[in-house]
Amino acid sequence: MDLSMRWLADYVDCDMPIKDFVSGITLSGSKVECYGVEGDYLENVVVGQVKEIVPHPNSDHMFICQLDVGEGALVQIVTGAQNVKKDDFVPVAKHKSTVLHEGKTVKITKGKLRGEASNGMLCSLGELGLSVHDFPYAIEDGIFILGDDCDKTIGKDIREAIGFNDTTVEFEITSNRPDCMSVIGLARETAATFGKELKVKTPEFKGVDGDINEMLKVKIHNTDLCKRYIGAIVKNVKIGPSPRWMRERLRASGVRPINNFVDITNYVMLEYGRPMHAFDLRYVEGAEINVRNAKQGEKITTLDGIERELSEEMLVIADAKKPVAVAGVMGGEYSGIMDDTTTVVFESACFDGASIATTAKKLRMRTDASSRYDKGLDPHECYEALMRACQLVEELGAGEVVKTVIDENYQNETPLNVEFSADWINNFLGTDIPEAEMISILNKLEFTVKDGRVYAPWFRVDIGCKADIAEEVARIYGYNSIPDTIIRGVANAQRTPKQNYERKVKAAMLSMGLNEIETFSFISPKYFDKIALPADSKLRNTVTIMNPLGEDTSVMRTTIVPSVLEVVARNFSYRNPECYVFEMGNEYIPVEGEVLPNEPVRLGFGFYDTTDSSADFYTLKGMADGLLNSVGAPEAEYERPDENCEFAEVSAFHPGRCAVIKVDGKQVGIIGELHPKVMENYGIEARTYIGKINIPELMELSCDTKTYKPLPKFPASTRDLSVVCDEELPAAELEKAIKKAVGGILESVTLFDVYRGEQIEAGKKSVSYSISMRSLEGTLTDDQADKAMEKAIKELSAIGAELR
Numbered sequence: 001m002d003l004s005m006r007w008l009a010d011y012v013d014c015d016m017p018i019k020d021f022v023s024g025i026t027l028s029g030s031k032v033e034c035y036g037v038e039g040d041y042l043e044n045v046v047v048g049q050v051k052e053i054v055p056h057p058n059s060d061h062m063f064i065c066q067l068d069v070g071e072g073a074l075v076q077i078v079t080g081a082q083n084v085k086k087d088d089f090v091p092v093a094k095h096k097s098t099v100l101h102e103g104k105t106v107k108i109t110k111g112k113l114r115g116e117a118s119n120g121m122l123c124s125l126g127e128l129g130l131s132v133h134d135f136p137y138a139i140e141d142g143i144f145i146l147g148d149d150c151d152k153t154i155g156k157d158i159r160e161a162i163g164f165n166d167t168t169v170e171f172e173i174t175s176n177r178p179d180c181m182s183v184i185g186l187a188r189e190t191a192a193t194f195g196k197e198l199k200v201k202t203p204e205f206k207g208v209d210g211d212i213n214e215m216l217k218v219k220i221h222n223t224d225l226c227k228r229y230i231g232a233i234v235k236n237v238k239i240g241p242s243p244r245w246m247r248e249r250l251r252a253s254g255v256r257p258i259n260n261f262v263d264i265t266n267y268v269m270l271e272y273g274r275p276m277h278a279f280d281l282r283y284v285e286g287a288e289i290n291v292r293n294a295k296q297g298e299k300i301t302t303l304d305g306i307e308r309e310l311s312e313e314m315l316v317i318a319d320a321k322k323p324v325a326v327a328g329v330m331g332g333e334y335s336g337i338m339d340d341t342t343t344v345v346f347e348s349a350c351f352d353g354a355s356i357a358t359t360a361k362k363l364r365m366r367t368d369a370s371s372r373y374d375k376g377l378d379p380h381e382c383y384e385a386l387m388r389a390c391q392l393v394e395e396l397g398a399g400e401v402v403k404t405v406i407d408e409n410y411q412n413e414t415p416l417n418v419e420f421s422a423d424w425i426n427n428f429l430g431t432d433i434p435e436a437e438m439i440s441i442l443n444k445l446e447f448t449v450k451d452g453r454v455y456a457p458w459f460r461v462d463i464g465c466k467a468d469i470a471e472e473v474a475r476i477y478g479y480n481s482i483p484d485t486i487i488r489g490v491a492n493a494q495r496t497p498k499q500n501y502e503r504k505v506k507a508a509m510l511s512m513g514l515n516e517i518e519t520f521s522f523i524s525p526k527y528f529d530k531i532a533l534p535a536d537s538k539l540r541n542t543v544t545i546m547n548p549l550g551e552d553t554s555v556m557r558t559t560i561v562p563s564v565l566e567v568v569a570r571n572f573s574y575r576n577p578e579c580y581v582f583e584m585g586n587e588y589i590p591v592e593g594e595v596l597p598n599e600p601v602r603l604g605f606g607f608y609d610t611t612d613s614s615a616d617f618y619t620l621k622g623m624a625d626g627l628l629n630s631v632g633a634p635e636a637e638y639e640r641p642d643e644n645c646e647f648a649e650v651s652a653f654h655p656g657r658c659a660v661i662k663v664d665g666k667q668v669g670i671i672g673e674l675h676p677k678v679m680e681n682y683g684i685e686a687r688t689y690i691g692k693i694n695i696p697e698l699m700e701l702s703c704d705t706k707t708y709k710p711l712p713k714f715p716a717s718t719r720d721l722s723v724v725c726d727e728e729l730p731a732a733e734l735e736k737a738i739k740k741a742v743g744g745i746l747e748s749v750t751l752f753d754v755y756r757g758e759q760i761e762a763g764k765k766s767v768s769y770s771i772s773m774r775s776l777e778g779t780l781t782d783d784q785a786d787k788a789m790e791k792a793i794k795e796l797s798a799i800g801a802e803l804r
Contacts, residue, residue: 048092070155182273207403274385275369286320556588606690669693
């Protein structure tokens, strides 16, 4: 909203420095974006009078002018303009002046033209930054000859002489304050902010005799979308330019003057914040105005000359046969005011904001009218706006206004009101403002306090609860006047167990040298093919995005593995020698019969390392063990995946180099080397290892309580054990058997050798372990250690492992 300070002065005294005004009004809630002065780029341009003009001796199209610019001596200037004559008053850019040329400022200095001295330049409208819309009597491509509506004092600054020196303040009006999209609305805010008197008079007009009901009929067919429609008629219309004062205010507000009737509707819209429209009555067939929904397939050509197809939810203004305007947005091509218009219908109405916003969006038409309606206007000021338009018609001598009006009114007359409690407001704000001062502030804003309730004025459509009243009190009382206070109560906010657990997980991964990544939750269906997921895999059942950015982001991921692999592959393509990454994010698993999917948290991690040949599957297993140890999970078991594997991503792993992580018999993760085919799909040429862990399931099995274990008092006893077993028997099974047999005195089992060779039968392997035993009650005897080893050999024999 651009506010003319000259216009504002009509309603409230604001003779203060502009910086004080913008600072004060911003602090009270009406945010100022910037301000500027019209024509501030013009320097040393004054009013001059042509005293003598003669043809240039060396040119057949130039003239030499002698001008009085208030300096005593005449100033000689050469011009090529053909519309200048003796005694004309013109804008004169003197030596060392600044004017506008093709949108840029240029310096004017004295010089010679065809051998004759020229001490400046005569200016056209364009060089002043104006157009013929600002001064309709001027010639667009000639020198601007000042008319009787300008101050012709010789030597006067041209900006002051032609009224091109208004200060404009640009406001950012929030969507809840449509009343501030007007000069009067901002005048109310100014008066309340600075304690000034608001001077707004009720508009009145004399009118001529006549019954409008005999000339026009109005019917609202949808009272939900149109609460009020008022119509007035102006006869014997005289179309012409508006007076200079009106053109000045429109220009300062960013609106181009057109003619008196169009300017009146724009003027009232800016002044009262109420969009209006004027129809040429001869184009309203049947002399009927019908406010109705459009019919399916109906079309209208709007004032901008574009034919638009309407839909049934759109509200239109129609005559007896056809739509003549899109309600609240723009009129039709035959609804405008022509040069030969004789009878005009003025419309002042209130339409539903949501309906106007939807219509404007569908038709791709954002207008000044729609931008006001879509914020939500109250129907009450429709009448004042119409009266103001009729008043201006009489003041401008633009026609004869019929005394009577048509008023179709379906508005709710109950004002918005909420409970008033000074104690509640003070407690809410942390202030100690007296109740009487609160009431005084609210009265300044035209609120009424009565019987323990606050009644909002009709134009304040944003009042809905006690907090809104507290805000009104606070902003006028002054945010800077509210004292600093210590926060009341104790802040008990703390992280949830889930948040603490996830922080532990991230800290553990970071401590092991992995870098955290964060990828999009929406992926391409092609990702499933890249990890060799079977066609019938449950992971291919995804949540599909209704309005995706493209195919690459069209579904929500059901597995985090391809997201991690995309980052790994990208690093390899950038020729990074190593890449260690992890991500903790959600997967989105559809639930049959439910609208929303489950969103379990998963940890995905992986690496490749071309600089370290020892980085392999066991490095990945060490990471998993390190994580489980950090979060207090029980010791895990690693098993080869079988038909009961719960991880559908198993297809992405090398079949002989992957393992399922089990904790207390539950599958919580999977780790392994990437399948060569999958590596090829991603363009990775280094051996790559990835893992996935189910965080919620692991959290249930974890314990964050650390149990103290004293340092051992007695020495350990160590035995080495070598057994021969089938090649397919996992080492984990052997360790499990040893732990079961040795029992409580077992301190550790360490695998130190696996042998396959000529001394071992084909299909067999020799596995060697170092077994450390220790008792907390005393030094172990050889007999105790030997008995423990005998039990271990017996247990190993039961699973097919014989002592070597």
